[in-house]
Amino acid sequence: MAVLEALAEAVIAGNAPQAKTLTEQALAEGIDPGRVISDGLVLGMAEVGERFKRNDYYIPEVLLAARAMKTSLGLLQPLLGASSFEPVGTIVVGTVKGDLHDIGKNLVAMMLEGASFKVVDLGVDVSPEQFIAAVQEHKAQLIGLSALLTTTMVNMRGTIQAIEAAGLRDRVRVLVGGAPVTQRWADEIGADGFAADAASGVDVARQLLATLPGPVAA
Amino acid sequence: MASKMVKETGRGESFLAALRAGPLLVGDGAMGTMLDEALGGTGSHTAQKIDYVVPEQLNELAPDRVLAVHRAYVTAGARMIETNSFGGNAVKLAAAGLEDDWSPNESAARLARRAAVEAGHRVWVAGSIGPTGAFLEPLGDLPFGTARGAFGVQASALAAGGADLLLVETMTDLEEARAAVLGARDTTSLPLLVTLTFEPHGRTIMGVSPEDAIAALSDLGVVAVGANCGQGPEAMLPILQRLHAARPEMPLVAQPNAGQPRLDGSRVVYDVGPRDLASVAASYAAAGVRLFGSCCGSTPAHTAALAAVFYSAPAR
Numbered sequence: 001m002a003v004l005e006a007l008a009e010a011v012i013a014g015n016a017p018q019a020k021t022l023t024e025q026a027l028a029e030g031i032d033p034g035r036v037i038s039d040g041l042v043l044g045m046a047e048v049g050e051r052f053k054r055n056d057y058y059i060p061e062v063l064l065a066a067r068a069m070k071t072s073l074g075l076l077q078p079l080l081g082a083s084s085f086e087p088v089g090t091i092v093v094g095t096v097k098g099d100l101h102d103i104g105k106n107l108v109a110m111m112l113e114g115a116s117f118k119v120v121d122l123g124v125d126v127s128p129e130q131f132i133a134a135v136q137e138h139k140a141q142l143i144g145l146s147a148l149l150t151t152t153m154v155n156m157r158g159t160i161q162a163i164e165a166a167g168l169r170d171r172v173r174v175l176v177g178g179a180p181v182t183q184r185w186a187d188e189i190g191a192d193g194f195a196a197d198a199a200s201g202v203d204v205a206r207q208l209l210a211t212l213p214g215p216v217a218a
Numbered sequence: 219m220a221s222k223m224v225k226e227t228g229r230g231e232s233f234l235a236a237l238r239a240g241p242l243l244v245g246d247g248a249m250g251t252m253l254d255e256a257l258g259g260t261g262s263h264t265a266q267k268i269d270y271v272v273p274e275q276l277n278e279l280a281p282d283r284v285l286a287v288h289r290a291y292v293t294a295g296a297r298m299i300e301t302n303s304f305g306g307n308a309v310k311l312a313a314a315g316l317e318d319d320w321s322p323n324e325s326a327a328r329l330a331r332r333a334a335v336e337a338g339h340r341v342w343v344a345g346s347i348g349p350t351g352a353f354l355e356p357l358g359d360l361p362f363g364t365a366r367g368a369f370g371v372q373a374s375a376l377a378a379g380g381a382d383l384l385l386v387e388t389m390t391d392l393e394e395a396r397a398a399v400l401g402a403r404d405t406t407s408l409p410l411l412v413t414l415t416f417e418p419h420g421r422t423i424m425g426v427s428p429e430d431a432i433a434a435l436s437d438l439g440v441v442a443v444g445a446n447c448g449q450g451p452e453a454m455l456p457i458l459q460r461l462h463a464a465r466p467e468m469p470l471v472a473q474p475n476a477g478q479p480r481l482d483g484s485r486v487v488y489d490v491g492p493r494d495l496a497s498v499a500a501s502y503a504a505a506g507v508r509l510f511g512s513c514c515g516s517t518p519a520h521t522a523a524l525a526a527v528f529y530s531a532p533a534r
Contacts, residue, residue, distance in 0.1 A: 055419045055421070058421065058422075058423060058424055058425030059423050059424050059425070060357055060424060060425060061425075063353070063357055063358075064357070100310075100313055100351070101351065102351075103351070103423075149250065150250075150251055150479045150486065150488075150514050150515060151250055151251055151254040153479060153486070154486060157481075179448070180478070180479055180514065182478055182480075184478075184480055185478075185479065185480060185481070188480065188481040189481065
């Protein structure tokens with residue numbers, strides 16, 4: 001499907017006007033909106049993720065690609081109810097209590113959206129209670145915790161402990177990331193997964209999703 | 219642009235002389251982690267828990283704590299101490315409603331100045347200027363002019379409080395670093411030093427290479443360039459060597475992290491101790507480093523270890 005290949009290329013190139021034009025063309029050709037997402041946007045963002053992982057792409061290129069993706073998604077989302085499209089899973093993301101940094105979290109949210117996850121972004125300075133409420137409200141399978149400060153990383157552990165206390169621990173998977181975060185840190189605090197960058201975060205989210213039986217019941 | 223011309227310390231020229239020709243300058247270490255510990259730690263609750271949104275508020279809410287950290291680094295032998303003003307630009311201060319407030323930065327510089335003058339040896343006060351946390355246009359929503367103006371106001375307040383020089387640090391975007399340099403130059407005549415945070419792969423998260431950085435910053439008249447945060451001392455060395463190879467005559471600044479944080483029971487500890495930090499001293503000096511401090515997780519013990527290497531005689 002030439003138009004969807006071209007759409008993927010437009011996303012990779014970060015060309016938002018081109019992405020808009022090609023999305024309109026795809027819809028005019030009668031292509032299912034869900035298919036435009038999977039074969040155009042998801043494919044394009046997957047390549048962006050690969051380039052980011054191998055340090056060919058940096059944040060500017062990823063942001064421009066995400067902008068192109070969102071432009072296209074803006075045209076497609078109103079039409080999705082009528083199509084067969086289903087998100088692959090739901091993830092709640094946020095930067096932990098006391099921490100106001102959001103660049104990493106925003107990148108991961110963009111990459112996850114580009115991989116067909118439903119993303120509930122709670123923003124920054126998020127308390128354990130807020131994470132738990134969002135998991136219950138949205139029946140999320142995954143929680144992504146971000147911290148940039150060495151002084152707020154400890155709040156990741158507090159959040160995981162609160163999830164245990166709420167009786168939710170076996171029904172969600174927790175992945176963590178952020179500049180000072182390491183695999184060892186993730187293991188020490190009882191997280192289920194760690195990702196060193198936003199693109200790897202998508203891979204880890206998919207892997208963890210596969211270890212769960214189904215959506216969380218309220 | 220500046221709304222007033224401030225009275226500066228006038229020590230800029232002698233700082234430059236010390237930077238270029240004196241013994242290597244040992245800088246201080248982390249402020250955030252030291253303050254956090256002094257206040258009982260983020261995750262703990264103490265009777266003295268102070269409510270704050272941004273750390274710069276502590277210059278007025280807990281000045282004795284901030285002063286104590288400065289004094290500890292001075293006692294350990296630091297020849298340069300940084301003000302507690304890292305996030306003191308209007309964009310970040312807005313989170314606490316302080317975007318129009320002169321005092322977080324001015325009081326930061328006053329506290330450092332107080333610790334500096336008490337010392338038995340010469341201590342330079344560096345006004346710390348960190349990033350806005352926002353993306354500049356066209357990638358993001360922050361106009362270049364707004365960033366430049368915010369950095370200009372911050373620089374002015376730091377100069378008014380007694381900074382001898384300005385250290386623009388933890389930069390990842392070259393345009394933002396340029397906004398900080400131009401903004402500071404709009405309002406002050408203090409020497410300008412700039413450090414960026416590089417990833418292990420050798421560029422910043424925004425894709426800036428050491429060579430790009432030092433070329434652009436040299437052209438802007440910055441007096442020293444370097445790296446801070448992101449990496450421990452060994453991992454940072456190749457970056458410094460690349461900077462040195464690109465511009466051999468430019469004095470370099472290095473402030474690596476004390477390694478990676480990990481949990482020891484319920485305490486957070488860092489895996490590069492004072493001795494490990496001091497072990498890179500010779501290679502850093504050979505790579506052109508003229509100002510050597512430390513970043514996340516470091517303590518006065520790290521500073522003392524560096525001072526022991528570079529100042530074998532008692533400080534004069």
